[in-house]
Amino acid sequence: MALLRCRGLRKEFGGHAVLDHLDLTVAEHQVVALIGASGSGKSTLLRCVNLLEELDDGTIELDGEDISDPRVDPDRVRRRIGMVFQAYNLFPHLSVLDNITLAPRHVHRRGRAAAEVQARELLDRVGLGAKADAYPDRLSGGQQQRVAIVRALANSPRLMLLDEVTSALDPELVGEVLTMIRDLKADGMTMVLATHEMGFAREVADEVCFLDAGRVIESGPPEQVLGEPTQPRTRQFLRRIIEAGRL
Amino acid sequence: MTLLDHVPSEAQLRRSAYRRRQTVYSVLVAASSTAALGTLLVIAVTGAPGWDRVRRSFLDPEIARDALPTVLSGLWLNVRLLVCCAVGALLLGLVIAVLRTLRGPVFFPVRALAAGYTYTFRGLPLIIVLYLLTLGVPGLRLQGMPPVLVLGGIALVLTYGGYLAEVFRAGIESVHSSQLAAARSLGLTYRQTMRHVVLPQAVRRVAPPLLNDVVALQKDVGLVSLAGPIDAVRAAQIATAQTFNYTPYVVAGVLFVLLAIPLIAVTDWVTLRAAHRQSGG
Ligand SMILES: Nc1ncnc2c1ncn2[C@@H]1O[C@H](COP(=O)(O)OP(=O)(O)OP(=O)(O)O)[C@@H](O)[C@H]1O
Ligand SMILES: [Mg+2]
Numbered sequence: 001m002a003l004l005r006c007r008g009l010r011k012e013f014g015g016h017a018v019l020d021h022l023d024l025t026v027a028e029h030q031v032v033a034l035i036g037a038s039g040s041g042k043s044t045l046l047r048c049v050n051l052l053e054e055l056d057d058g059t060i061e062l063d064g065e066d067i068s069d070p071r072v073d074p075d076r077v078r079r080r081i082g083m084v085f086q087a088y089n090l091f092p093h094l095s096v097l098d099n100i101t102l103a104p105r106h107v108h109r110r111g112r113a114a115a116e117v118q119a120r121e122l123l124d125r126v127g128l129g130a131k132a133d134a135y136p137d138r139l140s141g142g143q144q145q146r147v148a149i150v151r152a153l154a155n156s157p158r159l160m161l162l163d164e165v166t167s168a169l170d171p172e173l174v175g176e177v178l179t180m181i182r183d184l185k186a187d188g189m190t191m192v193l194a195t196h197e198m199g200f201a202r203e204v205a206d207e208v209c210f211l212d213a214g215r216v217i218e219s220g221p222p223e224q225v226l227g228e229p230t231q232p233r234t235r236q237f238l239r240r241i242i243e244a245g246r247l
Numbered sequence: 248m249t250l251l252d253h254v255p256s257e258a259q260l261r262r263s264a265y266r267r268r269q270t271v272y273s274v275l276v277a278a279s280s281t282a283a284l285g286t287l288l289v290i291a292v293t294g295a296p297g298w299d300r301v302r303r304s305f306l307d308p309e310i311a312r313d314a315l316p317t318v319l320s321g322l323w324l325n326v327r328l329l330v331c332c333a334v335g336a337l338l339l340g341l342v343i344a345v346l347r348t349l350r351g352p353v354f355f356p357v358r359a360l361a362a363g364y365t366y367t368f369r370g371l372p373l374i375i376v377l378y379l380l381t382l383g384v385p386g387l388r389l390q391g392m393p394p395v396l397v398l399g400g401i402a403l404v405l406t407y408g409g410y411l412a413e414v415f416r417a418g419i420e421s422v423h424s425s426q427l428a429a430a431r432s433l434g435l436t437y438r439q440t441m442r443h444v445v446l447p448q449a450v451r452r453v454a455p456p457l458l459n460d461v462v463a464l465q466k467d468v469g470l471v472s473l474a475g476p477i478d479a480v481r482a483a484q485i486a487t488a489q490t491f492n493y494t495p496y497v498v499a500g501v502l503f504v505l506l507a508i509p510l511i512a513v514t515d516w517v518t519l520r521a522a523h524r525q526s527g528g
Contacts, residue, residue: 050432079434089429093447102443103433155433 003028003063004049004159010057011214018044020214022058026159026160028191032199033222034194036211037237041087042194045211046161049192050083051222065159078108082152083191086164088144090136090151096123097132100151107155115154123149126180142173148178155185160184164192166200178204198241202226210234307494314486314495322502323326323481328468328478333461335404341412343440346417347412361412368409373467376402381474399471407464414456416447455518460511466503479503 011019021088028033030075042199047053048121049060051074058066059210068076083131083173086156088214091099101115137146145165153158162181166174170191178200184191195201199206202222209219210231218231255263292298346354346361368376380402381395422445430440448459472481479502483495 048430052428052431075431075434075436078432081432083429083432085429086423089425091426091429091444091448102430103435106439106443107434151433169369194453 001028001064002026002061003030004192005060005061006049006058008058009048009055011041011048011053012056019048022211022215024192024209024216026190028190030206031191031193031204032139032193033205034211035196035198035201035225035237037206040211040213041214043163044214046083046163046192046194049057050161051077052083052174054144058131065134075107075157079103079155079224080158081161082155082157082164083154083161084145084148084165086167086171088136088141088148088168090148092136094126095133095135096139096147099136099147100154101234103151103155109207110246122153123147126150131166140173142176143170145169146179149177149180152175158190160189160191160223162191162192166195166201196241198226198238210237212237260366279458299390301490305497307487310486310490310494311498313490314483316500317482317486318479318495318499318502319505321477321479322499322506324396324476324478325465325503326469326506328396328471328490328524329461329465331401332400332407332468334463335400336407336411336464337457337461339404339408340415341446343408343412344415344419345446348441349414365409368406369413371406373402373406373470374473376406377470377473380405395474396471396476397477399474401521403464403468403471404419406458407467409462411457414453414460418447418453421452422509432469452521455514455521458510458517462507462514488495 002025004024006022006024009019009022009024010017022041022045024032024045034045036042044053047056055068059066059070062077062080066072067074078096090096091102094102096179097116097119100119101112104110104118105112111182114228120129121131123132126149128143128150130145131139131147133145136147139147145168147164149162165181166177169177174197179195180206181191181193181200193205205222207219208222208225209216210225210229210233211217218225218234225234226238229238295301327371343361343364346357347365349358379397384398385395421466426444426448427440430444431437435443469478469480472478478484479499480496483499486495487493
């Protein structure tokens with residue numbers, strides 16, 4: 001069954017359609033990679049799914065529930081979706097542990113002790129156990145992004161949205177974050193990730209969607225979309241990526 | 248510990264020795280230039296033709312000793328008022344600033360009231376607010392009217408609450424929207440986001456200007472004496488009128504500075520720490 005189903009999404013900014021009749025279906029345990037040029041609407045799509053932006057048309061269903069209905073409480077929906085941003089967005093005034101336990105304690109009303117046990121377990125699993133009491137500005141970019149992923153996971157989300165989580169990182173730090181995403185896939189997490197890492201999309205995604213001007217104009221298994229694209233726009237995009245040495 | 252085992256190299260030892268010599272040299276230069284300037288100042292002031300007269304009417308030790316108890320008891324009033332009004336104005340300012348950030352049509356009247364309040368009380372001179380509250384309000388002859396001192400305190404809280412609300416608001420707006428997006432994406436409600444993510448960062452950032460306003464408040468609390476209560480400056484004025492000597496004012500001034508020093512020191516320390524943090528330290 002589809003975990004996430006977007007139909008006919010439209011989002012305008014200043015009279016300009018950033019998402020335009022966009023359809024996207026994500027099955028449970030599936031990993032979908034969104035690729036496309038800068039400005040094609042990848043981040044906007046992820047923000048809409050997380051109800052951080054108000055839609056101008058279309059519907060979004062999560063687990064069969066229409067979450068784009070204005071009567072739905074967005075806070076309740078967001079508890080089931082984990083989101084990770086390009087710029088980490090950790091809370092600078094809270095320690096790593098407090099960053100991670102904030103939502104479990106205040107949203108899920110779990111006790112501090114229980115939340116901290118869970119957070120330390122998650123941190124240990126990604127090799128950051130020693131950083132629990134550090135503040136974000138003492139961490140490397142890769143470490144910060146891994147903490148941001150752990151923070152989203154602490155809510156036990158049904159779906160993870162990852163928005164170019166490696167773009168702000170130095171090349172030698174990209175690997176540690178990608179490893180973490182690989183492990184998440186192995187655990188069966190459903191994910192939608194916007195990315196410029198074509199090699200990684202090919203390896204980890206079950207399906208690749210190419211976005212252009214707010215529409216999915218080509219989608220399918222990675223070998224097909226990245227290997228034998230049928231649309232001229234996709235070919236053009238991939239050619240540029242190859243020229244830039246990123247595939 | 249590797250740090251303790253480390254044996255410094257020849258070059259490092261030479262560098263350390265050089266830095267030590269430099270420190271001693273700087274201290275010597277600072278001390279001698281201070282001494283020279285101090286001597287010059289003393290000679291200039293005490294050598295002035297009117298020095299004897301000024302010393303008698305401003306720096307009379309006997310009058311200072313006599314005035315000290317009444318000035319001190321006045322100062323005690325300043326201290327109590329300062330503490331109460333600072334706490335009150337900080338709370339009021341914070342509440343008003345948060346009210347002004349509320350979105351949605353339901354909150355329109357709240358937002359409008361809060362905005363109207365900050366406009367009015369930042370524009371209105373403190374003296375006028377004081378007179379209105381301490382002289383005007385008792386004129387209503389209502390039952391259970393609080394004492395003049397409390398009314399004066401309310402005037403101070405209202406006026407300073409307006410300034411502090413704007414400082415808090417600037418702090419709230421300085422928190423980047425990506426922090427809000429991150430908090431909301433975790434499922435925190437607007438109120439939880441404010442409480443746990445926005446306000447802690449905002450308050451830390453504006454702590455120096457907030458404390459600066461508290462230092463200013465310290466000097467303004469004395470204005471309640473216009474309505475009758477006797478603060479340190481008023482006590483000094485009374486003593487001056489009795490002796491025809493200005494020494495009590497100097498006593499009050501020195502006490503005010505002594506009182507302000509810890510507050511200003513805390514402000515400087517907080518400012519330094521904030522600057523340090525911003526530079527990524
Ligand atoms: N809040 C906003 N206000 C106005 N325009 C916006 C806003 N957010 C996004 N846009 C515009 O929408 C378009 C799509 O932006 P979006 O961030 O979704 O692109 P993207 O595919 O994520 O690009 P990138 O690969 O550079 O991250 C851009 O032209 C952008 O300028
Ligand atoms: Mg983007």
